Amino acid sequence: xxxxxxxxxxxxxxxxxxxxxxxxxxxxxxxxxxxxxxxxxxxxxxxxxxxxxxxxxxxxxxxxxxxxxxxxxxxxxxxxxxxxxxxxxxxxxxxxxxxxxxxxxxxxxxxxxxxxxxxxxxxxxxxxxxxxxxxxxxxxxxxxxxxxxxxxxxxxxxxxxxxxxxxxxxxxxxxxxxxxxxxxxxxxxxxxxxxxxxxxxxxxxxxxxxxxxxxxxxxxxxxxxxxxxxxxxxxxxxxxxxxxxxxxxxxxxxxxxxxxxxxxxxxxxxxxxxx
Amino acid sequence: xxxxxxxxxxxxxxxxxxxxxxxxxxxxxxxxxxxxxxxxxxxxxxxxxxxxxxxxxxxxxxxxxxxxxxxxxxxxxxxxxxxxxxxxxxxxxxxxxxxxxxxxxxxxxxxxxxxxxxxxxxxxxxxxxxxxxxxxxxxxxxxxxxxxxxxxxxxxxxxxxxxxxxxxxxxxxxxxxxxxxxxxxxxxxxxxxxxxxxxxxxxxxxxxxxxxxxxxxxxxxxxxxxxxxxxxxxxxxxxxxxxxxxxxxxxxxxxxxxxxxxxxxxxxxxxxxxx
Numbered sequence: 091x092x093x094x095x096x097x098x099x100x101x102x103x104x105x106x107x108x109x110x111x112x113x114x115x116x117x118x119x120x121x122x123x124x125x126x127x128x129x130x131x132x133x134x135x136x137x138x139x140x141x142x143x144x145x146x147x148x149x150x151x152x153x154x155x156x157x158x159x160x161x162x163x164x165x166x167x168x169x170x171x172x173x174x175x176x177x178x179x180x181x182x183x184x185x186x187x188x189x190x191x192x193x194x195x196x197x198x199x200x201x202x203x204x205x206x207x208x209x210x211x212x213x214x215x216x217x218x219x220x221x222x223x224x225x226x227x228x229x230x231x232x233x234x235x236x237x238x239x240x241x242x243x244x245x246x247x248x249x250x251x252x253x254x255x256x257x258x259x260x261x262x263x264x265x266x267x268x269x270x271x272x273x274x275x276x277x278x279x280x281x282x283x284x285x286x287x288x289x290x291x292x293x294x295x296x297x298x299x300x301x302x303x304x305x306x307x308x309x310x311x312x313x314x315x316x317x318x319x320x321x322x323x324x325x326x327x328x329x330x331x332x333x334x335x336x337x338x339x340x341x342x343x344x345x346x347x348x349x350x351x352x353x354x355x356x357x358x359x360x361x362x363x364x365x
Numbered sequence: 366x367x368x369x370x371x372x373x374x375x376x377x378x379x380x381x382x383x384x385x386x387x388x389x390x391x392x393x394x395x396x397x398x399x400x401x402x403x404x405x406x407x408x409x410x411x412x413x414x415x416x417x418x419x420x421x422x423x424x425x426x427x428x429x430x431x432x433x434x435x436x437x438x439x440x441x442x443x444x445x446x447x448x449x450x451x452x453x454x455x456x457x458x459x460x461x462x463x464x465x466x467x468x469x470x471x472x473x474x475x476x477x478x479x480x481x482x483x484x485x486x487x488x489x490x491x492x493x494x495x496x497x498x499x500x501x502x503x504x505x506x507x508x509x510x511x512x513x514x515x516x517x518x519x520x521x522x523x524x525x526x527x528x529x530x531x532x533x534x535x536x537x538x539x540x541x542x543x544x545x546x547x548x549x550x551x552x553x554x555x556x557x558x559x560x561x562x563x564x565x566x567x568x569x570x571x572x573x574x575x576x577x578x579x580x581x582x583x584x585x586x587x588x589x590x591x592x593x594x595x596x597x598x599x600x601x602x603x604x605x606x607x608x609x610x611x612x613x614x615x616x617x618x619x620x621x622x623x624x625x626x627x628x629x630x631x632x633x634x635x636x637x638x639x640x
Binding site: 096098103104105106107108109110111112113114115116117120147148176178179184185186187188190197199204222223224225226227228229230235236237238239240241242243244245246249261269270289 | 371373378379380381382383384385386387388389390391392395422423451453454459460461462463465472474479497498499500501502504505510511512513514515516517518519520521524536544545564
């Protein structure tokens, strides 16, 4: 077991150049990965999203094998860990103009596993809706970029530790995601989740749930969903790479009954990865 | 004259903690300030905008006298310099949730004066329109926060060194600003500039130009302006804290004739500050 919890461009340091474009512009991407016994869960999917994000932002993606080795080195000896990978366009360029040949900065950091109350997993979570909206920009939709002020402001709206998550809407009032999760709901057996063409993060666990549902013969729709549509659903579910899936048992103070679809998906997911 | 070109929390270092929320979320603000003979131009205005931005993001603002001393120390011996001030929410907090009592990080850095071609000032500039749109979010509109990926992507759209600036529209097609400047246009003697309630940066020089124009008896409007409205204007003008004001002589390949209003404002501004 090593004491090092961070590698920057492969070196065991804990500072980055103050000229980094990640700091100045949020010019980069990140991945938050569950690592179980040294194995990054859904690693090919995380790396693929990172590669896609790098292509969208026009910066070279770090090689999978380098990242894999660094994640392994940092998480060795930890039964469960969170590893965050940050890739920025590095330093340089004049103002906003990116350097013609960027030298990306790569940060891999291990964090303690988040200890959420066990009843959140077993009995579901209480959720609120946030006032802070998500701006729409198809150029940035889907990817996990470093411009996250909207999420910070939304998460700052509550400090009640019994509220697990806050839902965020876009400016038109469509529910897009939670501050740290994707959202699903069930109407009459049909599983629906917000389509993310204008904003939102296309979560790795979201894609898994969609696959699981389709494999189980559940009808799935990626569509626009109003807050009323979510609030009036038979079941609501949140997911991300660390929590797996949580059933929503209360939304803005209103109780939601447990239901079979969310339950089955959450169990299927838990059977696959003991998050 | 000192060799130090950067102070981080008052210390002459060039790295920041890799845990800084500015890097991870763009959770902070910045100011770009012209410093002439050690005097930051429009300093009270820059500091006021920074204080406003800190209030909007819910983080403590650095004291004016500390920043002033640091700007002075860095720019001593330089006839003209650019100083950038970055303030972030510092490190800490769990995920997006801000720490209850943030310890902000303060970065003050001196950069060389940008050497734009002199004919840009004298004869005007060539400007294009960018495909990259600005997402709308009133919660972030006006302030100079660190979520600047849209501006990076817009600025990456061209590398012709003869194009001085690119105009950015919001998702509805209203022109909002240039990638690094605010925009004004003149229609029949009326000076118009985009209103910035949904997105865009409320520039310090923009406010000065508005004041100058009003003092000179020019009718001024802050309003929604389509690209067609800008393209069909009698005069178009760009401004920021470093360039002062540039007349636009060509927009997307179409020539714009010089005109009296832009000319008078640019000269008034140049007489006040020899940028």
